Amino acid sequence: MKNAIGREIPDELLVNAEPYKGNYALDGVEYTKPGPTVRASIKPQESKIAGSLRDAIVQCGLKDGMTVSFHHHLRDGDYVINLVMKEIEALGIRDLTIAASSVGTAHDPVAKMIEDGVVTGLQTSGIRGRMGEAVSNGKLRTTAILRSHGGRVRAIEQGEVHIDIAFIGAPTSDEYGNARGTGGKSDCGVLSYAMVDAKYADKVVIVTDTLMDFPNFPPSIEAVDVDYVVVVDSIGEPKKIASQAARMSQDPRDLMMAENCVRVMAATPYFKDGYSFQAGAGGPSLAVYRFLEPLMIERKIKMRWAIGGITQPTVDLLNKGLIQCVVDAQDFDIGAVRSVHENPNHYEISTSQYANPMNKGAFVNKLDFVILAALEIDTDFNVNVVTGSDGILRGAPGGHPDASAGAKCTIIVTPLVRGRIPTVCERVVTVTTPGDSVDVLVTDYGIAVNPARQDLIEALSAHKIPLSTIDALKDKAYSMVGRPDDLEFFDRIVAIVEARDGTILDIVRQIKPYEL
Numbered sequence: 001m002k003n004a005i006g007r008e009i010p011d012e013l014l015v016n017a018e019p020y021k022g023n024y025a026l027d028g029v030e031y032t033k034p035g036p037t038v039r040a041s042i043k044p045q046e047s048k049i050a051g052s053l054r055d056a057i058v059q060c061g062l063k064d065g066m067t068v069s070f071h072h073h074l075r076d077g078d079y080v081i082n083l084v085m086k087e088i089e090a091l092g093i094r095d096l097t098i099a100a101s102s103v104g105t106a107h108d109p110v111a112k113m114i115e116d117g118v119v120t121g122l123q124t125s126g127i128r129g130r131m132g133e134a135v136s137n138g139k140l141r142t143t144a145i146l147r148s149h150g151g152r153v154r155a156i157e158q159g160e161v162h163i164d165i166a167f168i169g170a171p172t173s174d175e176y177g178n179a180r181g182t183g184g185k186s187d188c189g190v191l192s193y194a195m196v197d198a199k200y201a202d203k204v205v206i207v208t209d210t211l212m213d214f215p216n217f218p219p220s221i222e223a224v225d226v227d228y229v230v231v232v233d234s235i236g237e238p239k240k241i242a243s244q245a246a247r248m249s250q251d252p253r254d255l256m257m258a259e260n261c262v263r264v265m266a267a268t269p270y271f272k273d274g275y276s277f278q279a280g281a282g283g284p285s286l287a288v289y290r291f292l293e294p295l296m297i298e299r300k301i302k303m304r305w306a307i308g309g310i311t312q313p314t315v316d317l318l319n320k321g322l323i324q325c326v327v328d329a330q331d332f333d334i335g336a337v338r339s340v341h342e343n344p345n346h347y348e349i350s351t352s353q354y355a356n357p358m359n360k361g362a363f364v365n366k367l368d369f370v371i372l373a374a375l376e377i378d379t380d381f382n383v384n385v386v387t388g389s390d391g392i393l394r395g396a397p398g399g400h401p402d403a404s405a406g407a408k409c410t411i412i413v414t415p416l417v418r419g420r421i422p423t424v425c426e427r428v429v430t431v432t433t434p435g436d437s438v439d440v441l442v443t444d445y446g447i448a449v450n451p452a453r454q455d456l457i458e459a460l461s462a463h464k465i466p467l468s469t470i471d472a473l474k475d476k477a478y479s480m481v482g483r484p485d486d487l488e489f490f491d492r493i494v495a496i497v498e499a500r501d502g503t504i505l506d507i508v509r510q511i512k513p514y515e516l
Contacts, residue, residue: 005382005434007506013496020503023405023436031358034159037202039227047175048229053207054087056228057165060203062088065095066164067121069201071193072102073169073181073330077240080169080207081107083232089118097121097142099161101152101193101351102396105129106240115139123161125152126396127386135494136392138510144393144495146386146432146508149329150355150362150402151500153196158358160502166201168194168221169235173208177226178219181348182341184210186235189310189331189340191220195350198225209235220348242333249283253444257413258287260442261371262295267463268456270368270408273301278308278364278403281332282373284413289313296322307354307363308370308399310336310346318343327363329354329399355402357500364399364406372400374414376428379470381435381450383412384428386497389421391487391511393495397432401500404437409456412438416445422477422484424470429487431506432497445476488512 003009003019050056062068068088070081081103088096094117102125103110111130113119120141125148127135135144147155155161170179171186181191186209198204198221206221206229215223249255261284265271277292279285290313296302303323306314310328312335317323325345331337339346355364364370375395376384383404386395404410414423424443439456441448446468449457460467489509499505 009504018503020499020505026501031158033157036200048177049175050228050230053230056205056230060165067097067099069099069163069166069197073188074236075241076106077237078106079236082109084167085110094118095120099123102126103131125149125398127393132393136511138492138494143493146495147498148397148401148500149351149399150357151498153352153356154358156196156200163201165203166197167205170206170208172210172212172216173206173229174212174214174216176214177206177223177229178216179206179221181220187238187337189337190328190348192329192351203227249287254284254287257284257442257444259291261288261411261413262291264440265369267460268409274304275368277303277306278370280372281309285371285373286313288371315339355399364402367407369409370403370407371411374412376425377412378425378428379474381438382428382431383433384430386432387430401433404433410438411440413442416443416477417481420481422481424473424477430508446473448473
């Protein structure tokens, strides 16, 4: 059957799931949170330190068919997944599901474990590198599930995902398991993604490379939730937290689009003293800060709070007093990591606080603006940030669907074409953010407003901002580079893209190899 955005969802997937019905269709639904299995620890205990990762895995009772989880605050510099999975493979344990907040090129070695059957399930908010290629080419023996950051927390808290053992890479921990994202030699700032894992997993293992005196306070992960602590040589390389995409762009095209984003913001009724804001980590999104600062000074207004993946430009405005506080679920560069230490108005929050659609008040629901990138956007304003133009999984829903659904004004900024590929198209390969969450598209060839937002059309027109239609932008893109050939897929479904509320938004089929 077709879901609310017109995507065909095979009947066999609807036995235990529902099709996407719209952003707010499940508002007010009630559910009971399940709890983890907890082993009482009544006798005094000096230390929870295990002799090695292998010892901790064995003592936790890991068996074939179980689910293990990881977080990705160290991003491309993460070592923990590979360290743990190498020991698991050596123990001969197979048929595991990895439930990670995200996986990337740092975890390329796990792709071979997918092919060998050590890993047969994958549930994640992002997938890149060789793992994305393995899944796209049908190597994973079950169907992968892709969720937004808020959707992942929701799935764990609702019991949709049961974690047998959570492995949490922590820059610092004491011998009892009080762990922090700050300090040590592998500082990543916060541990927001791992908080839900610590609360809901049956067993929790802290993996650290810096052991602190007890108590290591204030903890991101509390010792009351931790079973074992393992000390290793290194949990990662913080310098690789920042990707190329998360750096301030100097490209004139990006700067032009960023300036137009700020013009759009300034024309809305939401741009006033005390507004709230989130920007993605792409070049044009980050460049928005360059144009926000002088306008805020000119209008004598301040941002009440900023959220999301935090970057140096956010920190700069905080330090200048133009942002009153930063609420942080992930740090995208070293400047943001340092700010968590130094600025008392920079706060760590859980990912549930950030974006869970099924709690009683996620921060995204209070956003005025969010500015985000896209691999593709179609004429219904649906956005793809997961599959490349070749149909291979190489991206992440991340917080994109969450912030888009919550913000009063969601702005997508993207060039009209990339190379010979149109970004604005008739139909995206995969929908990761539905068009009913998207309000404005800013490209280098024009600005389009979702027709559902007549209020924004009137506001922008009143400020003499030239507007196009998204169909006209699509036609312009096709006139420049041609209409792309349709990708060819096998029938097999290799991944399900869940909407943040757990309904099925779209599916990903196995890609057919390109033949010369």
